[in-house]
Amino acid sequence: MGNCFFSQDKNTNVRVSLPAVCFVWEIAMVVLFGIFVRYNEEADAHWGEYKKTHNITTDMENDFYYRYPSFQDVHVMIFVGFGFLMTFLKRYSFGAVGFTFLIAAFGLQWALLMQGWFHSLDYSTGKILIGIENLINADFCCGGVLIAFGALLGKVSPVQMMVVSLFGVTLYAVEEYIILNLLHCRDAGGSMVIHTFGGYYGLAISWILYRPNLNKSKHLNGSVYHSDLFAMIGTLFLWLFWPSFNSAIANHGDGQHRAAINTYISLAASVVTAVAISSMTEKRGRLDMVHIQNATLAGGVAMGASAEFMISPYGSLIVGFFCGIISTFGFKFVSPFLEKHLKLQDTCGIHNLHAVPGMLGGFISAIVAAMASESVYKLTLPVYSAGTQGGAIVGLILKLPIWGDPADDNCFDDEVYWEVPEDEESIPPVLEYNNHMAHKHQDRCDSNYNLEQL
Template identity: 70%
Template sequence: MGNCQACCNRPKNTNIRISLPAICFVWQISMIILFGVFVRYDEESDSHWVEYMHKNNITSHVENDFYYRYPSFQDVHVMIFVGFGFLMTFLKRYSFSGVGFNFLIAAFGIQWALLMQGWFHSLDPTDGTIKIGIENIINADFCVAGCLIAFGACLGKVSPVQLMVMTLFGVTLFAVEEYIILNIIHAKDAGGSMTIHTFGGYFGLVISWVLYRPNLHQSKRLQGSHYHSDVFAMIGTLFLWMFWPSFNSAIANHGDGQHRAVINTYLALASSVVTAIAISSLSHRRGKLDMVHVQNATLAGGVAMGTAAEFMIMPYGSLIVGFCCGILSTFGYLVLTPFLEKHMKIQDTCGIHNLHAMPGLLGGVIGAITAATASKSVYGHEGLVNTFNFVDEFANRSVGTQGAHQAAGLCVALIFALGGGALVGGILKLPLWGDPEDCNCFDDEVYWELPEDEEMSCFYDKCD
């Protein structure tokens, strides 16, 4: 209770009664206005679809892109809300915030993402409106994933107001970065190793670095897990793990593209479970497993397969990717996270460096190498063109050039993450946002009305 006393002596205002509702209302009303001006249905979700079918000799409703992508969309949706949300319930006294704030910022973020990404990708030049359909809402979920990853690094140390601000900027940066990587550089990144994981991971780490709290040890009592909160987190882990094939294939090419992305991701994930658990056992003097590794490092294979999922990386290639990532990610939790905290002032609550940043980087590199070594003998002529979309102004691009552009895309993701993180971290450091005191981090009680018998931690209410 010494910490409680310490807290009482330094009252920091965590009252968000004005700021949170204000930001929610201003932004939601802005969304309505902007959607009113800019957003319309695309030709596949508009009631003119039947006429569109006639005009384009489409004979079956099943050719509506909706039917190719909806099952994957719902899986991605589950990953965003249940996967990320429950993965962040692992702390003993921060489960409400983990799943609740994730819910809030994702629900806000997808709206803003529809606008920002739509602006770059779905602008109808004839009338200046953004036309949305199934692919847009998948991409909005993807875009938000970047911010949720960043949230993982800050979990327990920021207020919901800060998270809303972070999401606004994060989504904006993401949309620009993604446009540069996919459209200007013309790199392929169906599962987002670069655009989502590398960007989101380093973005969050830099923010966490800017917001470094030297006295975070004051809330050490709340930094562990509880037996049941660890089981809750496994819900998140498993839904992420199971549906990652859908994540990496959701916006892949129809037909073999989606099919192959699923198989590759499935294999990489299976492989990383086995090696993550092996390293976890090896690192304990009696061979005991650590839940942190099982909850996180098992997923690294899916991250690293994000760019190359569509490519002809071959089943054994996918297994190798998963093999390496399971090891690397577990070592990250064992060695790098403590190192980053101690020597680099990066407090990474969920270890996103090991689950997203590093495997994302690796995924980008794997994508570049796989692209550079692609060949017509393996892909077939049409297959090569389809897979890398070598059409129009890119019709003459060689695979070597493509590999170089993939690498360039990775650099863009990194630059946006580092620069953007510094900028957003700076904004979040302003003493406006109602973030908790060092001794009250990782505590739901700061932002939630808790069930009566649960209010066992110390808070200002009780200081008087």
């Protein structure tokens, strides 16, 4: 096959590597699930006996009914929310939705195992016993990996993303264990555990994979009218279901109730302030879709760690108020600065939506819990370290010339990894011939072709 067209120096053919990775890892899952994973007492056919021996009078007390509606909302956020949010690029929407689908579907399996070993191991039998809460946590873990994908969007191959998932899920499980079980922190909505970790993990990888000539793909690094609308589907489902995200694994009763209320309120405030800052910083007060698609969500990220706390409705409002402002400023001013001066190419701006608001959420939670500043430091360190150091190592692995990543002039282009339809219908008949030629290039590798066709 070779790499005749897509680049002078890159082979983007993944016909061997992608199926190989998928099969090897999936077979490993089957084996490991076979050895380790069983149903927990609430999902097992012995639930009837369990109820009797534990004096439970109704099936309604099965944790399934407390958490399943929230689980489904979280599930939508991970696949539709993250997936569609990243469709904003004009010609990378297949990759955004499709690779999200792949890496989250793989990642959740590995997460069930990794998190299971840490949190759901039955020591008497050596089995991981899973129930609805494990599914939620596995989805959360994929959320962390997908945040990292946001920084890398358009610049990596699906094989690389499988590697990012494998290591990301592993690191996530470790840092989560440290934060929740060793440091005994609450972080029901994962401000630190999910967002800050995922943010720094992705940024570190992106920093290592810096492409000095990325501007060769500049013409594809932007949106078109309808791709921005597809992205709004992602934004809205994230925004709407975030109360479920932050309450899904909170305590039964007032814990879940309060977490949902706090998140609902915080998010409402961040929409209003994100709009205000967006309008202030653009010509004629025009709104920028990037801000509306992203910064409006910052209130949800920051409320993650303290959603369960008695932070008061006005406390939530204040959190959303400032995070909407900070995040929008980040998209407008910090990201360009980071790209220029720190060589940090962050396609979706995860620094502004996840890394920073997540960190803020950690601080807020520390303030509310009246922690000593030393404790706060000890708390943030493992997350930051796991993210950046883990990300740096993964980044170096991804620099090996075996993963099929695109050349600088083929970034943000679905034609590298997808069969893309020709869209001739949107072009009027008189132009059909020209257009046919212009779009034909994806097949050029496989035949002799005349340079004049370019």
